[in-house]
Amino acid sequence: MGTTVRGRVGAGLLAWVGGLAVVAATAHPEGCPTITADEAMASAQAGIDWIAENQAADGRFLYRYDRDDGEVLPGYNYVRHAGTLLALEQAAAVGLDNATPAAERATAFAIDELTELDGDRWAFTADTGGTGLLVAALVEHRRATGSTASDPLLRGLGRFLAGTVTERGAVVALWDLEADEPVAGSRSPFFTGEILWALARLHAEFPDEGWDEPARRISAYLATERDDTERRLPPVSDHWGAYGWDEISAWPAELTDDELAYAERQAGLFGLQVRYESQRRASGLVALTRGPFALTAGVGTLGEGLGGIHRLAERDPDLDVDREDVADRLACVAGILVERQTQSDDPRLDGAWFRQGITQVDDQQHAISALLAATAVLEDP
């Protein structure tokens, strides 16, 4: 080939075929179903109904369910209990049905499980992130209802959380409740952001009590040291951090350049994952090149993270992100979630998100929170 003009043209066309093959393998179409704000709310309502319908009388949630075998799988996670309570409170705050009674039962369960520590400190199990999310949920309830009944508890939980923050701003992930001391070196990729957000929320509610100091210490650590010290790869996709920075900027307070730069990197990380997820398909060649759908909990966290970045960008002009792109990715998450939600006459299935036949309560938790966050960027019909 290449010895005649025709051969040369053919070689050029072959190069084009090869080039387009590289492009096709790299950039698959991004499927982002278009939905309205009403459809997102309806989807969130269905998720809330699944949680409430399958909640036990003691306030525990149906934790894990296998659709194919029709059986409840063993296990329970208290951090996810608190996270789901948060989603319920967020839903109750916007008036979704069934969220309030389910949240009341879940709160009662959590309070029963609290451990009192010296110094009027309260912990919701040894996983410190659970206490962080319980605080976030109780603050959500406080804001929605105006009730101050939980204020003493919030302060007790806050005192425990403040004690989990090291001088550098790192967060202890495990607390030995018997000995009342930190488990040395314990860290979690998500508890840091959860406790940042919890303390930031406490400062917003009780601005004269000094909760901002440990919150800012965590925030600075998170933005400058956490990834290098705790886990460089894969980078932490920190939706809780996004909630936290949104909260801090609403105090109001200015974020530092480091914090803004980290939030911008997080926005990129969320966006990349949404673009990749939107290229996935249930079947066909793309199912092989992109792999199976991600856990709904994971997809939901992307929406929550983008929601936090979107609110932060609306408030802080120094955040250098393309707001339209952030809104597009957030809307994409909502469209994906609505499309993948199960509809059925079976209350164990209806409104849940399954992956490979299994749902876990945090699938519903993160999906609901993401859908509610997305209503800000979705258009009414």
Next chain:
Amino acid sequence: MTLALFVLAALCAVNAPRSRGALPVTDERGPVATIGGALTLLVLVPVAAFADPLLDLVDISPATARIATGLLLVVTGILLVGWPMPRPEPSLPGRRAALVPVAFPTLLTPGLALLVLTAAADHTAVVSLVVLAVALATVPAIAMIPARPPDSTQHRVLDGSARVLAGVLVLAGFGLLFDGVFDV
């Protein structure tokens, strides 16, 4: 994609020292280079003008398109570092050599087309086409240098420059790829 990265990638994708190899060794070299560049520009005008609807049509975001373009430029650059320089023959006779082999397949590569497309999505079609025109103008500019025998220093310098530009294209491709990865 920053404008500077686009300009660098466009200059490397056009790769004037390499493209010079496809020009005829006659007095027609200058006009053929100019016409070949103009033809390439002409073909890529609709690509730039309809970049947004094209990407919408295939449901690909500009950031993802940047990743694909970057990867393509990396592959292209790696191949061209070791690939032999193009030759003037076989070609269409006379000034029609501007079409084959100058415009196609030498200048009008998938990498350059994708680069113009993504740049138009990022910077508008006008900016994309102006930068492309500047990059393509380097081909007739370098064609003005009188030809020397194949074993001359000039030949070796042009060959080396072409391979250096191909190497820089690899770096620019990585730049574009990471730009797409870290974008929202």
